[in-house]
Amino acid sequence: MVFPHLEKVLVEQMLVESGVLRITARTRDEVVLPCPDCRTASRRVHSRYQRRLADAAVGGRPVVIELSVRRLFCDVDGCPRRTFAEQVEGLTIRYGRYTPLLLEMLRAVGLALAGSAGARLLTVLNVVISRVTLLSIVLALPEPVVECPRILGVDEFALKRSRRYGTVLVDVETHRVIDILADCSGDAFAAWLTAHPGAEVICRDRANSFSDGAQRGAPHAQQCADRFHLWQNLGTAAERAAGRLRPGWLPPEREPSATAEVLPDKDEGPLTRRNRERHAAVHALMERGVGLTGIMRELRLDPKTVRRFMRAATIEEILVHGPSGRTGILDAHADYFARRWDEGCSGAHILHAELAAQGIHVSKRTVRRFVHRMREHGAPTPRSLAPTEFFVSSVVVWGGVLVRYG
Ligand SMILES: [Zn+2]
Numbered sequence: 001m002v003f004p005h006l007e008k009v010l011v012e013q014m015l016v017e018s019g020v021l022r023i024t025a026r027t028r029d030e031v032v033l034p035c036p037d038c039r040t041a042s043r044r045v046h047s048r049y050q051r052r053l054a055d056a057a058v059g060g061r062p063v064v065i066e067l068s069v070r071r072l073f074c075d076v077d078g079c080p081r082r083t084f085a086e087q088v089e090g091l092t093i094r095y096g097r098y099t100p101l102l103l104e105m106l107r108a109v110g111l112a113l114a115g116s117a118g119a120r121l122l123t124v125l126n127v128v129i130s131r132v133t134l135l136s137i138v139l140a141l142p143e144p145v146v147e148c149p150r151i152l153g154v155d156e157f158a159l160k161r162s163r164r165y166g167t168v169l170v171d172v173e174t175h176r177v178i179d180i181l182a183d184c185s186g187d188a189f190a191a192w193l194t195a196h197p198g199a200e201v202i203c204r205d206r207a208n209s210f211s212d213g214a215q216r217g218a219p220h221a222q223q224c225a226d227r228f229h230l231w232q233n234l235g236t237a238a239e240r241a242a243g244r245l246r247p248g249w250l251p252p253e254r255e256p257s258a259t260a261e262v263l264p265d266k267d268e269g270p271l272t273r274r275n276r277e278r279h280a281a282v283h284a285l286m287e288r289g290v291g292l293t294g295i296m297r298e299l300r301l302d303p304k305t306v307r308r309f310m311r312a313a314t315i316e317e318i319l320v321h322g323p324s325g326r327t328g329i330l331d332a333h334a335d336y337f338a339r340r341w342d343e344g345c346s347g348a349h350i351l352h353a354e355l356a357a358q359g360i361h362v363s364k365r366t367v368r369r370f371v372h373r374m375r376e377h378g379a380p381t382p383r384s385l386a387p388t389e390f391f392v393s394s395v396v397v398w399g400g401v402l403v404r405y406g
Helices: 100-113 115-124 131-139 186-195 208-217 227-249 270-287 292-299 303-311 315-321 331-342 348-357 364-376 389-398
Strands: 009-017 020-027 045-058 061-073 083-085 151-160 164-171 176-181 201-204 222-225
Touching: 020 045, 045 100, 100 115, 100 131, 115 131, 151 208, 164 186, 176 186, 186 208, 201 208, 208 222, 227 389, 270 292, 270 303, 270 315, 292 303, 331 348, 331 364, 348 364
Parallel strands: 020 061, 151 201, 201 222
Antiparallel strands: 009 020, 045 061, 061 083, 151 164, 164 176
């Protein structure tokens, strides 16, 4: 049967209208139904009304079922309910606008993809639904029953990084997240363990809050540090030790390098170029005997600008005093850049922070452009003279397998 969920109703009509398959159906008059309160069977009809149900698409067309259902009397004295609406098993849900078939599909898509992505996929599947409606269907699902696993993993979980942390609880054997707590305090963890007994082993970081929470909530469970945090602690300790020892690995001072020589000269910007061209044009016209007004008209310049160019015998007079003659903000610190470059530091963000620490406040963009110009002018690629603390700690932690130097 193509529509098994319509088996219990009488299908009166099926037609395609504006690309939608409309099915008109009605429930059978002879069916006897129990009152939801007193469970007494009734078939005395109070009235009929139309329900409109969205169903899963068929043949690439959305399906709408126009279903006529009965409202029945309950004739039992003492029953608080006088009338009740009939539901068709497998086809209608109380107050629902979707058939159970479509609702299951919407729940599955919503759980897998959530709002926007789910709504986009459903559009392809010929189900028109907004992301908000899809999310409300997911939120209406009952909370899954959480049972405490035998081996429980616990760690902090960033609800908003650096601002708000919760607690994530994981079944270590299946690697599945089983619950999220709104805060990361020992009290919340202890309360959860009390409400969900059964943990035999608790894997945690080495913070006191979870240790304390586990002690109070599951005093008989064995506590251990998890592998990730052991590796992380080892890495941090190795990095700290490497930082202390690093000065001893630095080789003696090198000969002054060629980096300083390739520091960029001040570039001639578009303004300088334009002034140079204007100065030449003004003086060429002056030689031909053209006056102030003629030059203004010819070059479309205002009198003040033309006078300035006429007075300057050479372009240098304009450039030295004009705005384009300014010195780059960082040119005064070129030696510092050259030294740091030789030491292996070419990161604009690091150099920016170092300048700020010295009280030199320039934008990150300015530093980035200066470093970019150094590269363009052929400064040799910097190479660290000694391995970094991070490199050394990586070798210690990972045995040099995962990290290659150079
Ligand atoms: Zn009743």
